Structures are given as structure tokens and as C-alpha cells.
Amino acid sequence: MWRSMAARSRLLMVAREFGATQMNQVLCRKPFHSFPKASLSPILHRFFSHSSANPSDDSSPGFTENGDPQLDFIAGIETSDTQVPSFEGLAVDETGMDNFVIGDSKIDMEEETQAYEIDGNKLENVLSLLQSRVDGSLESNLNAMDLDLHEDFVVKVVETPYILGENLIRFLKWVMEKPGFNVTATVVDSLVKVICSDARMKNAYDLWDLVKKIGEKRDGVLNVGVLNELIALFSKLGKGKAAMEVFDKFADFGCVPNEDSFYFTIEALCRRSFYDWGWSVCEKMLGEESLPDGERVGKIISWFCKGGKAKEAHTVYLSAKGKNKVLPRSSVNFLIGSLCKKDETVKLALEMLDGFSGDERKYAIKPFSAVVRGLCRTKNVDEAKNVILRMIEEGPPPGNAVFNSVVNGYSKAGDMEKAKEVMELMETRGLKPDVYTYTVVMSGYANGGQMDQACEVLSEAKKKHTKLSPATYHTLIRGYCKIKEFDKALNLLAEMKDFGVQPNVDEYNKLIQSLCLKVLDWQTAEKLFDEMKENGLYLNGITRSLIMAVKELEAEGTDIMESTTKA
Structure with missing residues (x-):
């Protein structure tokens, strides 16, 4: 019986609250036991008397002619009407009440939760204040409003557009000083997103100061997303040191850097050319195996290549390759070219060529050419030739520039036989040796004193090309001057014009x-000097002084000889 009575009492309370809602009456949500006893005792008395007096009443409880049970029921309660509707007709699971304890159910907990409603007038006043230039103290104006601060209210203010960022930051500082209000992660997230969307230098630093203060006062409020937003903001503003400061605070705030944290920090540092600091962050990223996507890894590689850290960039490349990251081809090509600039890293670039295949390899002439040039510069010409042979078999097809690099490498090394072999290989590929090819071969012969062979190459070049370059003749003139065959050198100087080549200052000099x-x-030298003036060329002062000095020296020698003869 007592369980039945308790159940009925409970249903009475629920019906009363439901009816109040239907009538749009605002009732505070208090637990059942908190209502005044004076107002409840008559109701309960009537409820119990009705229940005991009509134990067998099966009529529908509280239904009236208009079909609305709640309205009449509530009306009866409010007017102390002695007619209390019966709940006998309601199905009540009495066995389910065995474990019922007042104030211990989920429903009771929900009833005890205070429903917060934003005061529209106060919100409008705050927004009006923050959206304008404040005359006097912003904090004083806020204090005068007597605001009931709540997370929903603060977030609503922060997320409202057209509010000055500096005012939002001051508002949140004021909120933090108010007793009873604790800044939550939701509030911080909203503020950071709003301030970061409008990249202003002063606001960025003020926001960071505020976030640091929040992180030092309360644990668990800051998260990785908030800190990443700040790092990205400082990167956008070109403030690498500030971004690094945020990154260094992760551990203090109980946060673990993720891929975005590392990427934005490295970006900020490399933008300011702090490549050493950037590499220190990158090492941590590699150690924690927290690489971003392939597109971003490609950018990191390019940044370090620009900063002269191609070897370090290659380490990032290997790590990304181990993680099966798909890197932009432009970044890979840039890395290969950067590695080829230093003698000690050319071999690393050579190894990277194995990563090309299919159509990607077919169009990779630029990185292959860079490797060939690097190998020739480091005097590893045989390996460069092997690369050409691989290119012939697998692609990309080598062009004149690639062959010329190897021909030049062999010519500088004095291995003219291999240089000629590469020239012949070039011709078998349907490529025509250009003037540069012949010039480097002639240079190789001339440096070795083999002027006859050099002249043979010149004759061959004349047959293939109607116009030669000044460098071609300069090479031979220098060779003849070296072996003191000046007549042949002068003949070459005269021959240049016949093949469309105008002698320049270098040849004359x-x-x-x-x-x-x-x-x-000095007589021949003086004739050449006069010829230069006719051609509009200018001889430098040192060489002109040299002509005068030799001329005077010869005159003095003649005078001495005449004096000696007379004596």
C-alpha cells in the first residue's frame, strides 16, 4: 500500500509540473521535498482521503468534458478545490517502486539542475559596449551592468561578430577576475578562433599573454588545438620566436604536440630563416614519428633546401619514404638539385634517382641532369657516363646538355679518347654535337698541347656549323700562345670574321x-691595339702600359748597345 501511495504522490507532482508548463507559467525547478509544507499538506490530505475513500474507482482520472485533464487538475490545486482527481486508473508498476528513493533518481537530478536563460537585455548592453570605442574604463562599465556570468553568456559574447579583438580580450580578463566563474575550454577555444581569424600583431601577443595566464592558473583548460591556432597565427605574422615560445610551452600545459604543431612551428621558424631552430623542432618530429601529410612534408623539405640544409632535408625525405608518404615531385626535384650543389652529398642525390619509375621517370630530365653535372664536377665522370647509359635504357632520354657535361668532364680530366667516345654515342642517338661540344673537346686537346688534334676538331666543327663562338677560337688562340706559335694564333684571329665571329677583348688581350x-x-702588339680601336674595343690600362713598357725597354736596350759600340 505504501508503495502505491508513493507512486501516486509522485504522479501527482509530475502532473502538476506538466500542467504548469502547458499554461506557460514559469515555475522554478525545485525537488519535491523543497516545496513549502503549508501548500502541500492540504493537497496530500485530499489525495490520501480520496484514494482511501474510493479504492475501487475505475473512472478515467481527472478527465473533463473538454478533454484536457491537466488544466482542470491544476486549477483545482491552485484554488484549493477539494476535488482531487483520482489516479486509480493509471497503470502503476508497484513492483518497480521497491528501489525508489526520493532525491536519488535521474529525474530528481535533472529537476535539481538549474536551467540557465540568457538575459537578452543584458547581452545587448554588453555587445553594444564591446562593439564601440569605450569612453573611460571598460571594466567599470561592465561592473555597473550587474551581469550574471555563465559559460553560455560568455561564449555568446565572444562569438558575436563585429567586436574589436582587443575588447574581447579585455572582456575575458575581466570575466576571469569575477569570483565564482571558471574559464572553460569552450570559452578559450571560441576566443582563440575569433582572434586568430583577424591577424593583428598586438591582439596576437595580448591573446598569448592571456592564454599563458589561463594555463598557469587552471589545468586541463588548454588543448593542442588552441596552441596550434596560436602557432599558426604567429607564423602568418612572421613571428618565428613567438611561435617557438608557444611550442616550448606544450609540456607545461600538459599538451602533446601533434603533426600540426610541428608543421606550423617549423613553418614559422623557416619563414624567418631560423633554420637551426627549425631543424631542432624537425628532429623532435622525426623522433616521435609524427609526420604531417605528404604535401606538408614536401614543403618542409623545400624550406630546409633553401636554408642550405639539403642533407637534413634528405633525412626528412627518407623518413617520409619509410612512412609511404607521397611527396610532391617538385619538392623531390628541388632536393636532388640541392644535394648536387655540394660535393659530399652528390651520392645521396644519385641514390634518389632509383625512386623514379614509369611516366614519372620519363619526364625527370631535370634531376637526372643535375646528378650528371654533380658527378662530373666531383670528377666521378665514369659514374656520370653510367647514368647516361641508364637514361638511354630506361629514360628519361638524355639530351645535348647531359652529353656535353660528360664530354666536358672527360676533356678536363685529359681523357680525350673517352670524350670522343661519348661524342660518337651522342651522334648514334641522333643528336648533333653543338658548338659547345666541339669547344670543350678542343679545349681538352689544347690544354694537353695537342694543337694538331685540336685543329682537326675545329675543321670538323666548321663543316657542321656555319657560325662558331668566340670561345672556340679563344681556346685555340690560347693554346698557340702557350706553345709560342703566335703566327698561327694571329691567323686564327683573322679567320674568326670569316665564320661570323667578331673577336672580343679577351682574344686581343x-x-x-x-x-x-x-x-x-711590341710592334705586333701595337698593331693589334690599333685594330681594336678600329673595331670599337677598349684595351685595359694594364695591357696598354705593358706595350709601352716593352717598347721603352727595347729603346733603352738599343741605346745601351749603341753606347757600347761607340765606346
Whole structure:
């Protein structure tokens, strides 16, 4: 019986609250036991008397002619009407009440929760204040409003558009000083997103100061997303040191950096050319195996290549390759080219060529050419030739520039036989040796004193090309001057015009200096000087002084000889 009575009492309370809602009456949500006893005792008395007096009443409880049980029921309660509707007709699971304890159910907990409603007038006043330039103290104006601060209210203010960022930061500082209000992660997230969307230098630093203060006062409020937003903001503003400061605070705030944390920090540091700091962050990223997506890894590689850290960038490349990251081809090509600039890293670039296949390899002429040039520069010409042979078999097809690099490498090394072999291989590929090819071969022969072979190559070049370059003749003129065959050198100088080549200052300068220093032939040198003036060329002062000095020296020698003869 007592369980039945308790159940009925409970249903009475629920019906009363439901009826009040239907009538749009605002009732505070208090637990059942908190209502005044004076107002409840008559109701309960009527409820119990009705229940005991009509134990067998099966009529529908509280239903009236208009079909609305709640309205009449509530009306009866409010007017102290003695007619209390019966609940006998309601199905009540009495066995389910065995474990019922007042104030211990989920429903009771929900009833005890205070429902918060934002005061529209106060919200409008705050927004009006923050959206304008404040005359006097912002904090004083806020204090005068007597605000009932709640998380929903603060978030609503922060997320409202057209509010100055500096006012939002001051508002939150004021909120933090209010007793009873604790800044939550939701509030911080909203503020950071709003301030970061409008990249202003002063607001960024003020926001960071506020976030640090929050993190130092309360644990668990800051998260990785908030800190990443700040790092990205400082990166956008070009403030690498500030971004690094945020990154260094992760451990203090109980946060673990993720892929975005590392990426934005490295980006901020490399933008300011702090490549050493950027590499220290990158090492942590590699150690924790927290690489971002392939597109971002490619950017990191490019940044370090620009900063002269190609070897370090190669380490990032290997790590990404181990994680099966798909890197942008432009970044890989840039890395290969950067590695080829330093002798000690050319071999690393050579190894990277194995990563090309299919159509990707077919169009990779630029990185392959860079490796060939790097190998030739480091005097590893045989390996460069092997790369060409691989290119012929698997692609990309080598062009004149690649062959010329190897020909030049062999020519500088004095291995003219191999240089000629590469030239022949070039021709079998349907490529025509250009003027540069012939010039480097002639240079190789001339440096070795083999002027006859050099002239043979010149004759072959004349047959294939109607116009040669000044460098071609300069190479041979220098060679003849070296072995003191100045007549042949002068003949080449005259021949240049016949093949559309205008002698430049270098040819004249080399000949005049050789004539003056080696054979003291100032007369020929002076003729060349006059020829230069006719062609509009200017001889530098040192060489002109050399002609005068040799001329005077010869005159003095003649005078001495005449004096000696007379004596």
C-alpha cells in the first residue's frame, strides 16, 4: 500500500509540473521535498482521503468534458478545490517502486539542475559596449551592468561578430577576475578562433599573454588545438620566436604536440630563416614519428633546401619514404638539385634517382641532369657516363646538355679518347654535337698541347656549323700562345670574321700580353691595339702600359748597345 501511495504522490507532482508548463507559467525547478509544507499538506490530505475513500474507482482520472485533464487538475490545486482527481486508473508498476528513493533518481537530478536563460537585455548592453570605442574604463562599465556570468553568456559574447579583438580580450580578463566563474575550454577555444581569424600583431601577443595566464592558473583548460591556432597565427605574422615560445610551452600545459604543431612551428621558424631552430623542432618530429601529410612534408623539405640544409632535408625525405608518404615531385626535384650543389652529398642525390619509375621517370630530365653535372664536377665522370647509359635504357632520354657535361668532364680530366667516345654515342642517338661540344673537346686537346688534334676538331666543327663562338677560337688562340706559335694564333684571329665571329677583348688581350711577355714583340702588339680601336674595343690600362713598357725597354736596350759600340 505504501508503495502505491508513493507512486501516486509522485504522479501527482509530475502532473502538476506538466500542467504548469502547458499554461506557460514559469515555475522554478525545485525537488519535491523543497516545496513549502503549508501548500502541500492540504493537497496530500485530499489525495490520501480520496484514494482511501474510493479504492475501487475505475473512472478515467481527472478527465473533463473538454478533454484536457491537466488544466482542470491544476486549477483545482491552485484554488484549493477539494476535488482531487483520482489516479486509480493509471497503470502503476508497484513492483518497480521497491528501489525508489526520493532525491536519488535521474529525474530528481535533472529537476535539481538549474536551467540557465540568457538575459537578452543584458547581452545587448554588453555587445553594444564591446562593439564601440569605450569612453573611460571598460571594466567599470561592465561592473555597473550587474551581469550574471555563465559559460553560455560568455561564449555568446565572444562569438558575436563585429567586436574589436582587443575588447574581447579585455572582456575575458575581466570575466576571469569575477569570483565564482571558471574559464572553460569552450570559452578559450571560441576566443582563440575569433582572434586568430583577424591577424593583428598586438591582439596576437595580448591573446598569448592571456592564454599563458589561463594555463598557469587552471589545468586541463588548454588543448593542442588552441596552441596550434596560436602557432599558426604567429607564423602568418612572421613571428618565428613567438611561435617557438608557444611550442616550448606544450609540456607545461600538459599538451602533446601533434603533426600540426610541428608543421606550423617549423613553418614559422623557416619563414624567418631560423633554420637551426627549425631543424631542432624537425628532429623532435622525426623522433616521435609524427609526420604531417605528404604535401606538408614536401614543403618542409623545400624550406630546409633553401636554408642550405639539403642533407637534413634528405633525412626528412627518407623518413617520409619509410612512412609511404607521397611527396610532391617538385619538392623531390628541388632536393636532388640541392644535394648536387655540394660535393659530399652528390651520392645521396644519385641514390634518389632509383625512386623514379614509369611516366614519372620519363619526364625527370631535370634531376637526372643535375646528378650528371654533380658527378662530373666531383670528377666521378665514369659514374656520370653510367647514368647516361641508364637514361638511354630506361629514360628519361638524355639530351645535348647531359652529353656535353660528360664530354666536358672527360676533356678536363685529359681523357680525350673517352670524350670522343661519348661524342660518337651522342651522334648514334641522333643528336648533333653543338658548338659547345666541339669547344670543350678542343679545349681538352689544347690544354694537353695537342694543337694538331685540336685543329682537326675545329675543321670538323666548321663543316657542321656555319657560325662558331668566340670561345672556340679563344681556346685555340690560347693554346698557340702557350706553345709560342703566335703566327698561327694571329691567323686564327683573322679567320674568326670569316665564320661570323667578331673577336672580343679577351682574344686581343691574350695575344697582346703573350707577344709582349714572351717574345717582346711590341710592334705586333701595337698593331693589334690599333685594330681594336678600329673595331670599337677598349684595351685595359694594364695591357696598354705593358706595350709601352716593352717598347721603352727595347729603346733603352738599343741605346745601351749603341753606347757600347761607340765606346
